[in-house]
Amino acid sequence: MNLLYLLLLPRAAANGIKHAKYQADNLLQDGTYLDAERQQALMRKNQRKKYPVQLPGCVTVGSDRHCRKEVKAPAAPAKSKRADAAAEAASRRWRGAQHLTPTKQKHDLNATLVFTKDGNCGAPQRFNKTLTSKLYFFAYVTSRNPELLKHFLAFYAARGIRFKEPGRSLIIVSPSLKDVKPILDEVVHPDNLREASTYTSDLKREAVNAYLKTLPKNKYLMYPDLDEFFDVPTPLIDAALVTGDGFVLGSMVDRIAETWRLNSITNEPLWRQFPRRCLATLEMLKGQPRKWILVPTSFMGKSTQYASSHYVEGEEALPRGLKAYGFSHYRFGAKSLDLTKAKLGLYEQNNAGSAKVYNFMLRWLDKADDHLLSKRFRRFVTCLEPCASPAVSR
Numbered sequence: 001m002n003l004l005y006l007l008l009l010p011r012a013a014a015n016g017i018k019h020a021k022y023q024a025d026n027l028l029q030d031g032t033y034l035d036a037e038r039q040q041a042l043m044r045k046n047q048r049k050k051y052p053v054q055l056p057g058c059v060t061v062g063s064d065r066h067c068r069k070e071v072k073a074p075a076a077p078a079k080s081k082r083a084d085a086a087a088e089a090a091s092r093r094w095r096g097a098q099h100l101t102p103t104k105q106k107h108d109l110n111a112t113l114v115f116t117k118d119g120n121c122g123a124p125q126r127f128n129k130t131l132t133s134k135l136y137f138f139a140y141v142t143s144r145n146p147e148l149l150k151h152f153l154a155f156y157a158a159r160g161i162r163f164k165e166p167g168r169s170l171i172i173v174s175p176s177l178k179d180v181k182p183i184l185d186e187v188v189h190p191d192n193l194r195e196a197s198t199y200t201s202d203l204k205r206e207a208v209n210a211y212l213k214t215l216p217k218n219k220y221l222m223y224p225d226l227d228e229f230f231d232v233p234t235p236l237i238d239a240a241l242v243t244g245d246g247f248v249l250g251s252m253v254d255r256i257a258e259t260w261r262l263n264s265i266t267n268e269p270l271w272r273q274f275p276r277r278c279l280a281t282l283e284m285l286k287g288q289p290r291k292w293i294l295v296p297t298s299f300m301g302k303s304t305q306y307a308s309s310h311y312v313e314g315e316e317a318l319p320r321g322l323k324a325y326g327f328s329h330y331r332f333g334a335k336s337l338d339l340t341k342a343k344l345g346l347y348e349q350n351n352a353g354s355a356k357v358y359n360f361m362l363r364w365l366d367k368a369d370d371h372l373l374s375k376r377f378r379r380f381v382t383c384l385e386p387c388a389s390p391a392v393s394r
Contacts, residue, residue, distance in 0.1 A: 109318060111249055111290070115326040119231040120253060121271055121387035124158040127234055131241070132160035134219045136297065137169035138211050140196070140204040141226040143179040144342075145335045147265040148226055153187040155229050155270075161222070166191040170211050174199045201308065209305045215297040220246065222294055225309065227336075228252070229270070230293045232325040237294070240323060246296035247312075249322050252289040252329035253384065254280040260378055262371045264334040274330060275387040281329065284364060284381050287357035290324055326384075331361075337370060 119125070127135065137156065141149060153163070162168040169192045173180060177195035184193060196203065208223055215221065220241075224230055230250060232240075240248040255274035257263045266273060281289040288310050295304050295312055305313045340358045364377040 109249070109315070109322050110320040111251075111322045111324040113251055113326065114236070114323045115253065115277075115384055116233060116236070117277075117385060117387065119233045119236075120255075120277055120326065120328050121275075123269070124155050124229075124231060125234045126158065127160040128238060131220065131237070132162065135161065135168075135294075136211075136215055136219060136221050137161045137163070138171075138208050138221060138223045139169075139226065140172045140174070140199065140207060142199070142339065143173050143176045144339060145226065145333075146180050146183055148330065148333060148335070149180055150183050151265065151270050152224075152226055152229070153183065155231075156222075156224075157187055159230075163188040163192065165189065168192070170194065170207075172196050172204075172207055205306055205308060209303075212297060212305065213303045215303070217298040219297040220294050221297055221304070223292070223306070223309075227330045227333075228291065229328040229330065231271075231328050232293060236325055240325065241294065243319075244322050245318065246294070246299075247292060247315075247318060247322070248294040249324040250291050250293040250327045251324040252279075252281045252291065253326040254278045254329050254331055256280075256332045256373070256383075258386075258388075260373045262332055262334050262337055262365075262373070270330055271328065271387050274328075274332070276383055277326075277328075277386055278381050278383040280377075280381050281331075281357075284377060285357045285360040287360075289329075291327075293325070293327065332373070334371060336361075337365075 126132075139152075141152070143149075157163055164187070166189050169188065171184070171188060171192060172194045173184070174196040175198060177184075177193060196207075208221075212221060222230065232248075232250065237248060254277075255270070256276040256278055257274050258276065260276075263273065279289070281287045291310055292312060297304055299312070300314050300317065307313045340361055364374055366372040366374045
């Protein structure tokens with residue numbers, strides 16, 4: 001028996017020391033000890049500190065700092081059952097009431113997102129005659145995606161852009177005009193075409209600003225990229241022109257194929273080829289989704305000038321509370337992969353912010369199939385109601 005005591009005594013002493021150390025480590029200022037439940041609460045609190053909230057309802061996690069939408073909101077004060085029911089109903093409403101993220105804007109215009117299937121899911125609607133009579137058009141496009149260019153020209157011609165009228169549009173093609181000249185000659189007057197041997201954001205900004213200086217006052221300019229289709233319904237455009245003093249703000253709705261593949265573009269209407277409507281640019285690619293659909297040719301007593309593709313100089317003077325209308329953004333086509341890699345090399349030299357967007361896009365592709373968006377992308381991306389009910393699950 002004495003031998004047993006001698007064997008157990010060192011272990012008991014060690015346990016006593018561990019317990020004393022545990023109490024010392026977990027003794028709180030109020031004289032109480034940190035129990036298991038409070039330890040877990042503290043761990044959760046430390047995790048929240050480790051992953052700061054960058055977007056509304058979004059926590060960045062993991063080595064790739066992706067957005068985790070499942071983050072739980074902090075506990076709210078007790079409410080009545082009636083208030084809880086109202087809050088629950090509000091949380092289920094259409095996402096069109098959300099605001100653009102101020103941290104992703106140069107100026108916080110307090111814009112409210114408005115999404116509608118009417119424009120995204122059908123043939124292009126023609127602008128009213130008053131607008132088309134005052135409307136000018138500028139685009140800086142690549143000649144390496146002729147399939148998308150064909151849809152681009154047909155879409156904007158159907159909306160009422162007067163491509164055949166000299167001076168009413170300017171389309172700069174890079175790097176080779178002759179590669180897509182047959183497509184352009186069907187729609188665009190030769191005087192409205194230019195060729196550029198290379199592309200950079202600075203060259204594009206300088207070109208659109210120079211064009212704006214040649215335009216008459218009290219007119220409008222539309223300035224989309226090749227993959228941006230401003231398909232906002234005509235009545236909404238008309239209303240926005242009045243409330244925005246000639247400015248109409250938009251926000252990208254990224255169009256994705258039903259199978260989540262980066263499919264080749266065919267002659268079928270694009271909204272049928274890419275029925276999924278998702279908000280990937282901001283959430284998944286950490287890019288800027290807002291874009292001016294229309295701007296007046298003169299602003300604050302001089303020619304309107306772009307600070308970048310997304311911002312206009314002096315726009316902080318615009319009225320707050322504008323609406324930002326969702327328009328189709330056809331980024332996820334088959335040729336997007338090669339163009340993304342080409343642009344990535346260019347932007348890594350000249351524009352670190354844009355390079356980040358293209359790096360994220362490549363990261364979200366399936367490792368075994370670089371023309372398929374990964375399961376992780378499908379899990380985390382926010383999507384609106386599709387144009388047609390997808391037969392393939394997420």
